[in-house]
Amino acid sequence: MAVLSILTYPDPRLQRKAEPVSVFDDDLHHFVDDLTETMYAGPGGVGIAAPQVDRPQRIVIVDVRPKLGEDCHGLMVLINPELAAWEGMAVGREGCMSVPDFTGNVIRAERIQVQAQDASGRERSYECEGFEARAVQHEMDHLDGFLFLDRLVSRKIDLFRRKNYKK
Amino acid sequence: MSQALLTVIGEDRPGIVAAVTQALFTADCSIGDASMMRLGGYFTIMQVIDYPRDLGSVEMALDPAIKRLNLRVHLDPISSVALTADMPNTRVTVYGADHPGIVAGVTGALAAIGFNVIDLESESSGSAERPLYVMVIQGYAPEGVESVRKAVVPLREREGVEIGVHPIEAAVF
Structure with a gap:
């Protein structure tokens, strides 16, 4: 296992669209292990995407236990992830290992259903909400070359949240 | 420079x-x-x-x-050096029928618990008959978000406004 080095903005490699994973071999397993170790070593330590370490493949790892304890899915290895459903919107302040020293407000869905494969290629489905859902959406953005900087909103946007909005 | x-x-x-x-x-x-x-x-x-x-x-x-x-x-x-560089940890949103005293009432309650206003934006809108006042404050509460929640409780009644108190946590992913 090894801690990989993180690309930081404005490195153009962060803006590439990542390719789907089609081969689930030992090389992938090793990479997932390294990526996981790199995530835990980072300042946030709760999520990472392969493009952040200069590997343009659709691989995301999220583990929000450092933040939420056991009240979450724990370690999720999301390969070729897709958002199957989402609902609700919430404003939250985000930072990113690839954008050091800056945080900003971003709107994300409050609840999501994500479908992905695990490191062995098995189909998985997760329902996430709140902080965990935010982490997954943030990391999935990296796969399409987006940073949270592409989704910044002004503080005032928070006003438009309704106390009881209809679904 | x-x-x-x-x-x-x-x-x-x-x-x-x-x-x-x-x-x-x-x-x-x-x-x-x-x-x-x-x-x-x-x-x-x-x-x-x-x-x-x-x-x-x-x-x-x-x-x-x-x-x-x-x-x-x-x-x-x-001078190039900021005296206090606290990052905001609390966002207070206030809205209600516009009337004199909302800002003074809210910020007075916040000052009493040592809350440092870092950013305040407000807007008067609505119609002339039904003016609406909206304010968003970001600041640093030395005793945390709960102390702010407690401090604003009496204001809801007294000023007839809705007050939301939200933690500002920057999640680094």
Whole structure:
């Protein structure tokens, strides 16, 4: 296992669209292990995407236990992830290992259903909400070359949240 | 480089930001934190600038824009070191039927618990018969978000406004 080095903005490699994973071999397993170790070593330590370490493949790892304890899915290895459903919107302040020293407000869905494969290629489905859902959406953005900087909103946007909005 | 706080006020029209920032650029200034927004019919700029020589040359560079756009400009030299650099940990949102005393009431309650207002934006809207006041405050509560929740409870009743208190947590992913 090894801690990989993180690309930081404005490195153009962060803006590439990542390719789907089609081969689930030992090389992938090793990479997932390294990526996981790199995530835990980072300042946030709760999520990472392969493009952040200069590997343009659709691989995301999220583990929000450092933040939420056991009240979450724990370690999720999301390969070729897709958002199957989402609902609700919430404003939250985000930072990113690839954008050091800056945080900003971003709107994300409050609840999501994500479908992905695990490191062995098995189909998985997760329902996430709140902080965990935010982490997954943030990391999935990296796969399409987006940073949270592409989704910044002004503080005032928070006003438009309704106390009881209809679904 | 020295720092100054530049204040610009003028009747709102297109081109104010462009003219002011272009003038600063030609005077070799760089722009730091800035707040630029329309207030009433006026456009306002408050920004920290770094300038290389003296403030006189900054004023001189701004002069054509000031005359052309009829701006009022003020430059205050400031020390480069912020006395308090607390990051906001609490956002307070207030809305309700507009009436005098909302801001004083809310900020008075916040000051009493040592809350430091870092950013306050407010807007009067709604119709003339039913004016609506909306305010968003971001600041640092030394005793945490719960202390703010407690502090604003009596205000809901007294001022007849809705007050939301939310933690500001920057999640680093």
